[in-house]
Amino acid sequence: MRPPHVQEVPAVTTTPQAVRRASPRTRRPATPAAPEKSAGLLPQAEPVRLLDPDGTPLPSRADYPEPPVEALREMYRRMVVGRRFDTQATALTKQGRLAVYPSSRGQEACQVGATLAVRDTDWVFPTYRESMALVSRGIDPVEVLTLLRGDWHCGYDPTRVHTAPQCTPLATQCVHAAGLAYGESYQGRDTVALAFIGDGATSEGDFHEGVNFAAVFKAPVVYFVQNNKYAISVPLSRQTAAPSLAYKGVGYGVPSEQVDGNDPVAVLAVLTRAVAHARAGHGPFLVEAHTYRMEPHTNADDASRYRDADEVEAWRDRDPVARLETYLRNRGALDDAAVAAIAEEAEAYAADLRDRMNAQPTVDPLSLFDHVYAEPTPQLVEQREQVRAELAAARDEEGDA
Ligand SMILES: Cc1ncc(C[n+]2csc(CCOP(=O)(O)OP(=O)(O)O)c2C)c(N)n1
Ligand SMILES: [Mg+2]
Numbered sequence: 273m274r275p276p277h278v279q280e281v282p283a284v285t286t287t288p289q290a291v292r293r294a295s296p297r298t299r300r301p302a303t304p305a306a307p308e309k310s311a312g313l314l315p316q317a318e319p320v321r322l323l324d325p326d327g328t329p330l331p332s333r334a335d336y337p338e339p340p341v342e343a344l345r346e347m348y349r350r351m352v353v354g355r356r357f358d359t360q361a362t363a364l365t366k367q368g369r370l371a372v373y374p375s376s377r378g379q380e381a382c383q384v385g386a387t388l389a390v391r392d393t394d395w396v397f398p399t400y401r402e403s404m405a406l407v408s409r410g411i412d413p414v415e416v417l418t419l420l421r422g423d424w425h426c427g428y429d430p431t432r433v434h435t436a437p438q439c440t441p442l443a444t445q446c447v448h449a450a451g452l453a454y455g456e457s458y459q460g461r462d463t464v465a466l467a468f469i470g471d472g473a474t475s476e477g478d479f480h481e482g483v484n485f486a487a488v489f490k491a492p493v494v495y496f497v498q499n500n501k502y503a504i505s506v507p508l509s510r511q512t513a514a515p516s517l518a519y520k521g522v523g524y525g526v527p528s529e530q531v532d533g534n535d536p537v538a539v540l541a542v543l544t545r546a547v548a549h550a551r552a553g554h555g556p557f558l559v560e561a562h563t564y565r566m567e568p569h570t571n572a573d574d575a576s577r578y579r580d581a582d583e584v585e586a587w588r589d590r591d592p593v594a595r596l597e598t599y600l601r602n603r604g605a606l607d608d609a610a611v612a613a614i615a616e617e618a619e620a621y622a623a624d625l626r627d628r629m630n631a632q633p634t635v636d637p638l639s640l641f642d643h644v645y646a647e648p649t650p651q652l653v654e655q656r657e658q659v660r661a662e663l664a665a666a667r668d669e670e671g672d673a
Contacts, residue, residue, distance in 0.1 A: 313527050315518035319562050320542050321532040325590045327598025329537075336541040341605050347388055347536055348596050348606065349614050351380040354404040355593060356618035357413055360625050361403060364417070365571040369629050371422045376404045378534070378566030381592035382498050384408045385539035389547045390466050390494075395452050396435045397445035397467040401498070405468065406435060413625045421633070424640060442473040446482030446495065450556075453491035457553070464550045465493045472503020474517050480524075483556065487524040492550035494543065495526075495558045498533060500565035505578040521558035533561030534587075536596040564590075637663060 322330055322338060332338060358377050364370040376383050383405040390396065398405060406416045411428050418427025419438060426437035436452075439445040449467035456463035473479060474497055486493045497517050501508050514520060521528030527549065531542040539561060546557040564587040568575040575584075600606035641648065641656040648656070 310522050313522045313525065315516065315521075315528045315530045315560070319530040319532045319560075320538050321535050322537040322541060323535045323595055323599055325534070325595060327595045327602065329599065336538065336545065338537060339540045339544060341600075341603065343388065343540065344537060344596065344600060345605055347381075347384055347540060348593075348600055349617075350384045350388070350408045351536065351593050351596065352614050353618045353621050354380055354384055354408050356622045357407050357625065358404055360622040361417060361420075362567070362571060364626070364629055370417060370420050372570050372572055373403070373417075373420055374401050374570045375567035376401050376565070378587060378592070379498055379500060379563050380404065381536040381539045381596070382496070382533045382561045382563055385536060386466060386468065386496050386543055388540060389543035390464060393434060394464045394466060394547075395449070395456075397449040397452075397465060398435065398438045399442075399445065399468050399470060399473070400438050400440050401470060402438060402468050406438070409433070409435060411435065413621075414628045417625075417629065421629075423633075423635065425643075443469060443476035443478035443482070445469070446479045447485070448482075449493045449495075450482045450486040450489075450491050453486065453493045453550075453556075454489050457490070457492055462551050463492070464547050465491070466547070467493055467495050469495060469497050470503060471497060471499040471501065471508055471517060472506060472511055474520060475511060480520075483521070483524045483526055483558065486556035487526045490553065490555035492553070493556040494546045494550055495521075495556060496543070496546075497558070497560040498563055499560055500563050502565055502569070502579070504569045504573065505575075507578075516560060518558060518560035526556050526558050527554075528558040528560070530560045530562065533563030534590045534592040534595065536592050537599065 320336055322333075322336065324330060355377065358375050361370060361373045362375055365373045379401075383402065387396065387405050387408045392410075396402075396405070396409060400420075403416050403420075406428075407413045411433050415427035418425070428435065430436055436445060436448060439448075446467050446469060449465040453463065453465035456465075467482070469479060479495075482493075483495060485491065486495075499508065499517055503511060516530050518528040518530040529542050529546065531538050533539060542559055546559050549555075549557045564584075566584065566587065597606065597611065601611075637659060638656060640659075641652055644652055
């Protein structure tokens, strides 16, 4: 039943019957056709796809030329190593070596494709979900996992690797990316900022503020939405009524596209074009990739409480790693020996990560106070002294025992 304060209002419709029914008073006067202001901004009605889920190539298209085969081979290598890194990180949580780990299994095409599309000198703005993207970018995996181990700093030096710390406060990286990109273009550099964001976080104010700022000031940012269908337990249907998240760009005057996020060839093609658009000075670009989070939100989540096993199984058939492997094998660009060599490389990568993560970290508790402010406040100095005294007392006690 309708709540009493809600008036019944007929639904807006554009069917020919509705136009015929409209009274002369409400009929709009005929106006000459205006230029379509949204031309070039709207995404295509269907996500761009260049490979079928079974790896069969679809007809080539002029708007999204296929990336060179060497780039696709490199993409396959990084996806295999990335997936092995991801399973190793999940295992490390079970061994108590990591406090928490958000897996991106199933999102390999997005994680690797996005990092392949940008240069080392571009800036990446990741969320907590992007550990695989960061190792694909060449950052030491132990440094990537430092934050998730409970350390106070992000592990890597952001200015050296042109990668911001992984953001846990949702969507804040969208504003940071807009600011950095604007600053870079203001200083005459052609740096592009790549901001990752999840489907749920597109409901946050910072996403809209970042996209709007970037659009108005033509900041070269690629906003890359990985729509993995869930924000923890909240499904996409409870997140938005938009036809697709890519349509959020048009409201800000930002050209947008949607892509099959489990099609590695299409992901790389679409992101390559988005990055080129931003680098050429045309302002931001928004890409929505339709993908799926195969694992729970983190190791601390039980996904069986909010989604069916059948749904997960259906996405297993769209596995991006198998899809690219089949395609490259059929093209003669990959054979058994190459696949085995890459698998071996991935095992060695995981073994090295395991060994180094199993080494007991040495942390100095006093370093907690080092970077709070450029000039420490009197309270901080006092607290630091308290901790120092407690540590000294504990050491004395150990010595006496
Ligand atoms: C500002 C803010 N609000 C709430 C949270 C809690 N939170 C952490 S992850 C998450 C879900 C985000 O989902 P999505 O954006 O789809 O990204 P995904 O985890 O699926 O990659 C929420 C609500 C947070 N980290 N920051
Ligand atoms: Mg999500």
